[in-house]
Amino acid sequence: MRAAIVGSGYIARVHARLIAGLGGEVVGVCSRTLSGAEAMGVGQAYDNLDAMLRDEKPDVVHVCSPNSFHAEQAIAAFEAGAHVLCEKPMATSSDDCRRMIDAAGRAGKVGAIAYCYRGYPAVRELRRMVLSGDFGALWRVTGLYLSQDVCDPDKYVWHFSPGLCGPAFALFDYGVHWLDLVQFVTGQPITGIIATFNTRRPDRVWRGRPGEGAKPRGRAVDGGVAVDFALEDQADIMLRLSGGASGTATIMALSPGNPNHIALSVDGAAGGFDWLQEQPNSFVERRPGRKIVRDRDPDRLGPDDRWTASVPAGHPEGYPDAFRNVIAESWRGMRGETDNFPTFGAGLRGIAIVEAAVTSATERRPVDVAVPDADFARDYPAS
Ligand SMILES: NC(=O)c1ccc[n+]([C@@H]2O[C@H](COP(=O)([O-])OP(=O)(O)OC[C@H]3O[C@@H](n4cnc5c(N)ncnc54)[C@H](O)[C@@H]3O)[C@@H](O)[C@H]2O)c1
Structure with missing residues (x-):
C-alpha cells in the first residue's frame, strides 16, 4: 500500500x-x-x-x-x-x-478504525469461545480502562483545547476502545447505558510547549492561557447488551500508576473469563469451582485467527503486534479480501454509545443507543 x-x-x-x-x-x-x-x-x-x-x-x-x-x-x-x-x-x-x-x-x-486492542490473539480466542457458546448465555460484562496520562496537573494536551476533543474526553480517548472490545468479543451490541461523569482537574494551562497544540481560547495568565476544562476525566458507566447481559465499567484518565490498565471480565451460564491488556498473552478461564490460566498458544486459535499469532507459543507478543494485525486486516478489507476488520459501522457505534452516555450523565437517566441492532452483523461481521 x-x-x-x-x-x-x-x-x-x-x-x-x-x-x-x-x-x-x-x-x-x-x-x-x-x-x-x-x-x-x-x-x-x-x-x-x-x-x-x-x-x-x-x-x-x-x-x-x-x-x-x-x-x-x-x-x-x-x-x-x-x-x-x-x-x-x-x-x-x-x-x-x-x-x-x-x-x-x-x-x-473502505473506511476502517484503529481499534488496535482487537488484534491480540487472546482477544480472538475469547471471542471464538463466546461466539461458539462455550461460556453459555452471557450474564455479566464488566471492566476498566484506567490511564494516568494527564495526572500531572501541569500537563497540557490538545484534548483540553475547546472544540478539539468533542463532547467527551475519557470516553473518547479510552472508553471507545473498551466499548469496541465488549461488542467484538461478545458479538452483541450495547443497547443502553447509564453514566455518571466527574471532572477531577478542571484547571489546565497551555504554555505552548511541544505537543500542546495551537494556542487555545481561554484566559491569558502568566506564561500561557488558562482553560476551563469541563469534559469528564472519569466516567462510571452501567451498560446493557442486546442478549440481556449487563455490567459496569470505569473509564478514568487520572489513575496514578496505571498507564494502560484495560480489563475485560465476563460471566456466563457455563463459565467466564478475565483478560488484562497489560498481560495480553494470557487470560483466566473460569468454570464452576475452577480457575485455569491459559497462556497464549496459536494451536488453540480458530483457523480464521491463526494468522494473528506471529510467533510460536512461549514467546510474548504485544501492543505493536496487535496494532499491526488490525492494520493488516483493515488493508485486506480495503482490497476486498475480508469483511472482518474494524468497520466505520463499528466506529459509529462507539460514538453513538458515548453520545448516549453524555445524555445520560447530563440528564441523569438511562439512555438507549441510537443505532439499530439490525445493522450489528454488518458492523461486527462474525466471520
Ligand atoms: N489507537 C490508539 O490506541 C490511539 C492511541 C493514541 C492516540 N489515538 C488517537 O490518535 C489521534 C492523535 O492522537 P495522538 O496521541 O497521536 O496526539 P498527538 O498530540 O501526539 O499528535 C497529534 C498530531 O496531529 C497534528 N495536527 C494537529 N492539527 C492537525 C491538523 N489540522 N491536520 C493535521 N495534523 C494536525 C499535530 O501537529 C500532531 O502531530 C487522536 O484521535 C487519538 O484519539 C489512538
Whole structure:
C-alpha cells in the first residue's frame, strides 16, 4: 500500500513503523506544521492535505490527527480516491460518522478504525469461545480502562483545547476502545447505558510547549492561557447488551500508576473469563469451582485467527503486534479480501454509545443507543 499519514504525533509514529513493517510505503505526511511533518522522517512532508492528496495519490490515508479533524480529513481522502484508516474516536459526533460513511460509499472506498486492542490473539480466542457458546448465555460484562496520562496537573494536551476533543474526553480517548472490545468479543451490541461523569482537574494551562497544540481560547495568565476544562476525566458507566447481559465499567484518565490498565471480565451460564491488556498473552478461564490460566498458544486459535499469532507459543507478543494485525486486516478489507476488520459501522457505534452516555450523565437517566441492532452483523461481521 502507498500510504499517507495525517498528523505527526505519538500515534502517527506508531502507524509509520507498522506501515513499513507490513511492506507498505509512507509516501507523504501532512501535519499542522511543515516542521512537524518533516520531523517524522518518512515520505514527503506537507502542511496542506489537499496538496498531499493531489501530489501523492495514496492508496490509503491514515488519519492520526486530533479528533475534531477526522471527519473532514477522511472525507477529503475518500473524495481523492483513497481508502481511510481512521484513528479512534472515528469523529466527534454520530452525524459526522454518517457523513464519513456516505463519503466512503460514494467513492466506493473502505473506511476502517484503529481499534488496535482487537488484534491480540487472546482477544480472538475469547471471542471464538463466546461466539461458539462455550461460556453459555452471557450474564455479566464488566471492566476498566484506567490511564494516568494527564495526572500531572501541569500537563497540557490538545484534548483540553475547546472544540478539539468533542463532547467527551475519557470516553473518547479510552472508553471507545473498551466499548469496541465488549461488542467484538461478545458479538452483541450495547443497547443502553447509564453514566455518571466527574471532572477531577478542571484547571489546565497551555504554555505552548511541544505537543500542546495551537494556542487555545481561554484566559491569558502568566506564561500561557488558562482553560476551563469541563469534559469528564472519569466516567462510571452501567451498560446493557442486546442478549440481556449487563455490567459496569470505569473509564478514568487520572489513575496514578496505571498507564494502560484495560480489563475485560465476563460471566456466563457455563463459565467466564478475565483478560488484562497489560498481560495480553494470557487470560483466566473460569468454570464452576475452577480457575485455569491459559497462556497464549496459536494451536488453540480458530483457523480464521491463526494468522494473528506471529510467533510460536512461549514467546510474548504485544501492543505493536496487535496494532499491526488490525492494520493488516483493515488493508485486506480495503482490497476486498475480508469483511472482518474494524468497520466505520463499528466506529459509529462507539460514538453513538458515548453520545448516549453524555445524555445520560447530563440528564441523569438511562439512555438507549441510537443505532439499530439490525445493522450489528454488518458492523461486527462474525466471520
Ligand atoms: N489507537 C490508539 O490506541 C490511539 C492511541 C493514541 C492516540 N489515538 C488517537 O490518535 C489521534 C492523535 O492522537 P495522538 O496521541 O497521536 O496526539 P498527538 O498530540 O501526539 O499528535 C497529534 C498530531 O496531529 C497534528 N495536527 C494537529 N492539527 C492537525 C491538523 N489540522 N491536520 C493535521 N495534523 C494536525 C499535530 O501537529 C500532531 O502531530 C487522536 O484521535 C487519538 O484519539 C489512538
